[in-house]
Amino acid sequence: MLDENLIRKQLIKYTQKTGVKYCYIAKALNIENTKLSRFKNNKRKLFINELYSLQEYLNKNK
Numbered sequence: 001m002l003d004e005n006l007i008r009k010q011l012i013k014y015t016q017k018t019g020v021k022y023c024y025i026a027k028a029l030n031i032e033n034t035k036l037s038r039f040k041n042n043k044r045k046l047f048i049n050e051l052y053s054l055q056e057y058l059n060k061n062k
Contacts, residue, residue, distance in 0.1 A: 002051050010058045011040055018061075029053050 015022065026036040031050055038044035046054065 002048070002055065004045065004051065007051060007055050007058070008040060008042065011054065014058055014061070025054075025057065029057055 011025075014020070015025070022036050022040065023033045026033040029036075029050065031046070031054075035044060035046070035050075036054075039046050
């Protein structure tokens with residue numbers, strides 16, 4: 001089972017550490033930029049396939 005809060009924290013930590021903007025991550029994952037930003041701010045949920053692709057992206061680019 002995926003933990004949304006853990007993925008959210010990883011996303012925030014990754015962007016702070018690398019300086020990569022959310023729009024580039026969203027484009028790489030084929031997710032709308034506003035959707036990813038609202039997920040980061042805990043105002044929107046992502047679909048399960050989007051969560052999996054985000055988790056894979058974050059794990060691959062540690």
